[in-house]
Each structure stands twice: as structure tokens, then as C-alpha cells.
Amino acid sequence: MKGWIFSRTKASREKNGPSDPIQFVSCQFNGSKCVNQRAKINQCLFKSHDSFVDKEYDDSIEELKTAYAATHDILGSPCASCAQLFRTRITQSMEQIHGELHRMTTGFFRWDCYKPSYEVANTMINEFRKNA
Numbered sequence: 354m355k356g357w358i359f360s361r362t363k364a365s366r367e368k369n370g371p372s373d374p375i376q377f378v379s380c381q382f383n384g385s386k387c388v389n390q391r392a393k394i395n396q397c398l399f400k401s402h403d404s405f406v407d408k409e410y411d412d413s414i415e416e417l418k419t420a421y422a423a424t425h426d427i428l429g430s431p432c433a434s435c436a437q438l439f440r441t442r443i444t445q446s447m448e449q450i451h452g453e454l455h456r457m458t459t460g461f462f463r464w465d466c467y468k469p470s471y472e473v474a475n476t477m478i479n480e481f482r483k484n485a
């Protein structure tokens with residue numbers, strides 16, 4: 354695969370290990386233009402995953418929002434395609450949160466306390482999809 358490799362942030366909490374959520378493989382500019390954004394986004398994805406595991410969904414969503422905002426910095430640059438790929442990865446995480454919250458707020462054993470978080474996730478995912 355050409356471009357970037359996305360990995361699931363399986364319980365790994367290492368910050369600079371080989372298990373970065375978005376691993377560098379290739380970029381038209383060898384990563385020189387988008388390296389800072391990638392580092393920032395990876396950090397957000399890690400934090401988001403940690404919060405997700407701890408069921409701190411609001412924090413988890415907030416990190417993805419920050420990560421998504423970071424892609425704006427390189428959107429118009431030669432690394433526009435990298436930005437797109439980063440967005441794809443961030444959207445994947447948001448879909449994971451969204452799916453979990455949907456599951457928790459519907460059905461017989463629903464947890465209404467997570468409803469506000471679900472609403473936020475719903476709004477965010479729609480926005481992400483719109484810009485995808």
C-alpha cells in the first residue's frame with residue numbers, strides 16, 4: 354500500500370513506538386511537510402483511545418476534534434492527500450466511538466447518561482463525513 358499505514362490503537366500506550374496509529378510509509382515530500390501534524394494527530398489518537406477505554410467519551414471525542422482540526426493546517430499544502438488520509442483515520446476512530454455510544458444509548462439496557470455524548474459524536478461524525 355502506498356501512503357500511510359493505519360493501525361488500531363490496541364491497548365498500546367507507548368507514545369513513540371512502532372505502534373503509532375498513523376505510521377509513516379511514504380509521502381510525496383517524505384513527510385517533511387506533514388510530520389508535525391502527524392505527530393500531533395497521533396498523540397490525539399492515543400489520548401482519544403485512552404479516554405475511550407476509560408469510557409470518558411467526551412474527552413475522547415474532544416481529542417479527535419483537535420486531531421481533525423490539525424489536518425486543516427496541511428489541507429491546502431502539497432500534503433493535501435496526507436491530510437485526507439489522516440482524516441480517514443480520525444473518522445475511523447470517531448465511528449468506533451459513535452458505534453459504541455449508539456449501542457449504549459439504545460435497547461433495553463440503555464444508559465441515558467451517555468445520550469449527550471452520543472449527540473456530540475453524531476454531530477461530529479456527520480461533519481467529518483461531509484468533509485471526507
Ligand SMILES: [Zn+2]
Nearest residue numbers: 380387432435
Ligand atoms: Zn505528507
